[in-house]
Amino acid sequence: MDIATLIGLLLGVGALVGGFLLEGGHAGMLWVHTAFIIVIGGTIGATVISFTMDELKTLGSFFKQVFTDKKINYGEVLEILVETADKARREGLLSLESQLANIDNEFLARGLQLVIDGTDPDLTRTMLEMDIEAHEKSQGIGHTIFMTAGGYAPTMGIIGTVMGLVHVLSNMSEPDELAGAIAVAFLATLYGIASANVLWIPFATKCKIKGDKEVLLMDLILEGVLSIQAGENPRVIREKLLTFVPAEAKKKAQEQAAEMEM
Numbered sequence: 001m002d003i004a005t006l007i008g009l010l011l012g013v014g015a016l017v018g019g020f021l022l023e024g025g026h027a028g029m030l031w032v033h034t035a036f037i038i039v040i041g042g043t044i045g046a047t048v049i050s051f052t053m054d055e056l057k058t059l060g061s062f063f064k065q066v067f068t069d070k071k072i073n074y075g076e077v078l079e080i081l082v083e084t085a086d087k088a089r090r091e092g093l094l095s096l097e098s099q100l101a102n103i104d105n106e107f108l109a110r111g112l113q114l115v116i117d118g119t120d121p122d123l124t125r126t127m128l129e130m131d132i133e134a135h136e137k138s139q140g141i142g143h144t145i146f147m148t149a150g151g152y153a154p155t156m157g158i159i160g161t162v163m164g165l166v167h168v169l170s171n172m173s174e175p176d177e178l179a180g181a182i183a184v185a186f187l188a189t190l191y192g193i194a195s196a197n198v199l200w201i202p203f204a205t206k207c208k209i210k211g212d213k214e215v216l217l218m219d220l221i222l223e224g225v226l227s228i229q230a231g232e233n234p235r236v237i238r239e240k241l242l243t244f245v246p247a248e249a250k251k252k253a254q255e256q257a258a259e260m261e262m
Contacts, residue, residue, distance in 0.1 A: 002069040012198040035160050035188035042156035047149045055141050062142030066206050072213050074245045081224035085234040107218055111225035132218045139211030146204035150196040157192015161185050220244035
């Protein structure tokens, strides 16, 4: 479970509802099922229209990405690359064949397989960069879907409010109830703006951040594989790859490297 997502949702919703209650309102005043149906249903409908079914089928994986915490251990992958470089320099590139079965990173295994097969370095780079680009595009779908929903939601809220006001103003026989009915109509706007800024846009941002971290790891692997193919010194490879490691993970990666050398 991604604790940050859970905490953020609780804080966001809690602050909105809590602030309303502190103003003297009560929770029941914030719930109108018709406004909810108009805003959420309209947002989902407009979003579905905007994408193909193949793209929409991937939405479940992006919801999972938002709510699960997949750790990326840059230091571990870096050390695998350094150890592989050392083995390749001592025993040759073909000796890496026996190591592939123990590598659970599909992109790394693919890169090393290209090296073992004697693929031209330029072709190796091109093929791996194409894989990175394809992964980047597939990850971008989740960000785009959630951002699209975040764009439609406030508009659907306004539409819901207008529809509510049309209903209110068409029935002026009970003026004493007019203020309350108008307040209820404006809840649609609240639902639209709140869902966009507490759900859809934050979900999009989370998908982008996690996707960028995966792409950064793939860039690190790409540079490592090409360095192994070029026969570079393992120590030089380690220093080079450390430049790809985010600041918050670099210290841990350096500690892992120190432990490996002891």
